[in-house]
Each structure stands twice: as structure tokens, then as C-alpha cells.
Amino acid sequence: MKHLAAILLATLQIHAGTALATEVASPSPFSVSGFGTLGAVRTDKDNRAFRSSTTQSSGASTDFDLSVDSVLGLQATYKFSSALDVTLQSVVRKDSSNSYDPTLSFAFLRIQATPELTLRAGRMRTPFFLYSDSLNLNYVTPWVRPPVEVYSLNPFANLDGLDAFYRLPVSGMELELHAYEGRSDLDARESTGNLTRIRGIKASLSASRLTLHANFAKADLAMYWNGPTFVALGNQLIATGNGQILEQITGSGSPTTFISTSFQYDDNRLLLIGEYAARMMERYSASAIGWYLTGGYRLGSITPFATFARQHQVATDNAANTGNPSADAALKMLNFARNKAQTSIAAGIRWDVTRNLALKTQLERIQPGPDGLGILISSTPVTNFSPGGPVHVFSLSADFVF
């Protein structure tokens, strides 16, 4: 106790000293903050690995796995003036090659052009869907992770380019218009790709309890498959005189559209979130629709919630009708492997332990298919033809911000 008092006294003296030494005290123009999740997840099926994103090459099976949901982000901002600043954000989480190299998720200059208009240039996040620009920030949502049925529709996360936010009041509500353009590069499981000529607009209308969002974006997609399955398929197609089909599977310049509409309702007790999103593409992958509906109810610091979510494919872009049975089987396999269709129902609890720490638990029942394994992967690709019964996924996580 005496020790503690001495330390306190010394600290006070040091503080008094610094206060005297600096003539004018001003807030520093530099600030650092961060966020993260420590998550553990397991399933009840041996030959099915659960992933939180299509960019992951491995996932969780019947043992608890910390790599699927855990993430750490650090962000720093330097203000040159009240109208100009620079922001950097780096994120560490498992990537497609199972490494944890830090990636640069923000590196932009921000200009407050007018009181209503903010301009940014550099690296931002693609804002295609409701939570796309905060995908690693699980602290702000009730779930352990955003529903994969919608968020696997677009694995492209970085936006290198320009954007603008324009805010205006509309009869007691606030309208935010977010226009953006640029490009995005991606390494995913057994593939690489990019979106070029991205141009989109997102509108968000906020009242005190209800927020409505709508997004429309277009881009050109390039997609290059490089897994052993694809190499075998390519050789087979060429050998059977069907090489032209490859142009439907891999290449560049496929017109692609991302659409999303969503709502959030929060009256401090009842919490409702719903989103409907679509990805439409001419070549290289299939067009698909995803949606979810979540309901939660706050009981003090405890928020139980439930979610229903679904993704289904609306068109396969290559018909398996070459007339060669083995080439057709291989084409069908590729179609099934990239089809992320699934239906899930989840129930969970969020517990706000302190103001910057939330503990969550969630149990999901995922029915993969039809015609594919959904977000799940299997070490025996032939399983894609017979996804089988539901897979149960149990998650525990701690989300924090600082």
C-alpha cells in the first residue's frame, strides 16, 4: 500500500512536471486504434471444413479451430489539418495460402471538401453490401461473423481508387450518398482474380431507429483458376477438342454487377437486420442471390439472436454438354465446386461484458447445396456431387475494440 502511494505520488509529480514544461497543451494530431476477434469454431462432420470466407483454403472440422474467425486490425490517423488527414489500417488474419502476413486494408488521404462532402483517394474497402466495408469488425454486429450466404457473393475486399461521401438532411432523416470507383485484386482458393472499372453508388437513409441501404455497382471481372482440378479439366477440354469452353471459365472482361438492399431496425430493445444481395456475371463464375434475416432482443447486456440465411445460384454459365462423358463430368465438378448455395439457421447470444468487449456464442445448422458444398470444403472433391445432410457449426468468440 505504501509502495502504491509512493508510485502514485511520483506519477503525479511527473505529470505536474510535464504540464509545467509544455506551455500550450493541445491534442496530438496522431491517433491509433484497433479491433479484433479471438474466435474458436468446430463442426460435427469429419470430412467437411467450415470457412468464414471463400478466400480461405482451409477451415474448421471436428476440432476447435482458431484460424477461421480470429483477426486483428490496427489503424492510425494523422491529421494535417481539420480538413485533411491520412489513415492507414493493417489487418492480420489467415489468407488463402494459410499465412498470417499483415495486409494493408486502408491507405488513403481524406479531404473534408465542404461540410457535407468527404473525398478519399487510395486504398479503401469495397462497399458492395451492408457490412462489406467493416467485414473484419465483428464488434459492431450481433453475430460471430456476417452471414456467409451474402458475404461470400463477393470476396473482393480492397478498393484501390477514389470515393466520395455526401451527406444531406431529408425531412428529419439523414441521407448519405457514397460514390466510388477503382479496382480490386484478389488471391482466393485455387484462383486469382481482379475487378477493374468498378463504379458504384450506395445510398443510406437513417432515421432514429431505422436505416435503409441500397447499393448498385458494376465492374469487369478477370478470373484465373489454378488448382489441380482446373488444370486437369483444361487439359481434358483441349484434348477432346472443346478448348473454346475454357474461354467461358477463365479470362478477363466479364461484365459483373453487385446489388444489395438492406435495413437495420434498432429501438434499443428489438434489433432487426435484413439484407438481399445479388451477384450477376456473364462469365467465369455463376450468378447468385443471397439473403438473410436476423432478429435479436436486448435484455440488459445480453442479446439473444436468431438468423435465417440462404444463397442460391440463378444460372450456371457453362453447360456440361460436350458429348464427352468424362469432360462433362469434370465440367460439372467445376460448376459444383464454385457453387456456394446453402441454407442455414443460426441461434446465438451476444454478451457485452464491458464497453469494449463482447463475448459471443452461436450454433448454426447449415444445409449445403443443392449441387455443391456451400461454404464448406472437403478433402475429397467428389463429395461436391453429394453434399449430404446438414452440418452443425458451433462458434465462440471474443470481439474487442481499443
Added chain:
Amino acid sequence: MRTFHAFLIGILLACTSAAQAEVVLVTSARSGPIELSREQAEKLYLGRSTTLGDGTPVNLVDLPNGSTRDEFYLKLTGKNPTQIQAYWSRIVFTGRANPPKEAGSIAEARQWLTDTPNIIGYLDRSDATTGLRILLRLP
């Protein structure tokens, strides 16, 4: 007489606790003329605006986590500590805006606000001493 004394002490105590419960928005006495409506203060502290009503850019100060900060946000925005943390996290980590600059202590916040013109902060009424100008009261 005794009851009267007790009554007086009771009134005094009530007054003191009422005075402590008042949060005020302040700026340096050396700041230029600043008009701050409650509506504009709410917009500023929710990151929906970065300027005063007349378009002048303004920097904001936050107190460290504690009862005055919680009371301030609850009174001004109706959001509890967890809600305001989630709200600001989304704004900051999507790169929309900077949060108010958090001081290490109430004393540091008061020092910044006294020494630096044209920044805005909030304090418990009893901490708003000389060198500061009160812009808005949140009783």
C-alpha cells in the same frame, strides 16, 4: 431547529448533486465567437458533421471512460456506453471520420480546452473553471 438544520443540509445536498449531474459543452475563453445549438452538438458528437453551423471546421475532445462521459452521451444522443462504442467503431473503422480526441484524464481535457482556441469539449459543470466559456448546458 434540528429538523430545520436537517432540512437545510438536505437542500444543500440536493443542490450539490444536481450541480454535479450537469454536463456543459465548453471552449477556450480565447476562442472566437462560437454558436452551438444542441442539435449541432449532437451531429458533431455522432460524426454526422465536422463543422459548426456556419461551416467552420471544429475539433472535438472526449473525456476518458467514466461517468461524465457516459452521462454526456446519454443526455446528448440517448445512446448508452456500449451503443456509442459500437456506433463510433463503425464510423472510425470504415474510414468515414475521426472520433473526438480522447484525453488521458479530465485534467488533461481541461488543459487542452483552456489552452487551444476553437476546440470543443464537455466537462462536468464543477470542472468548468476559469479560462473556459460555456457553450451549452445539458442539465
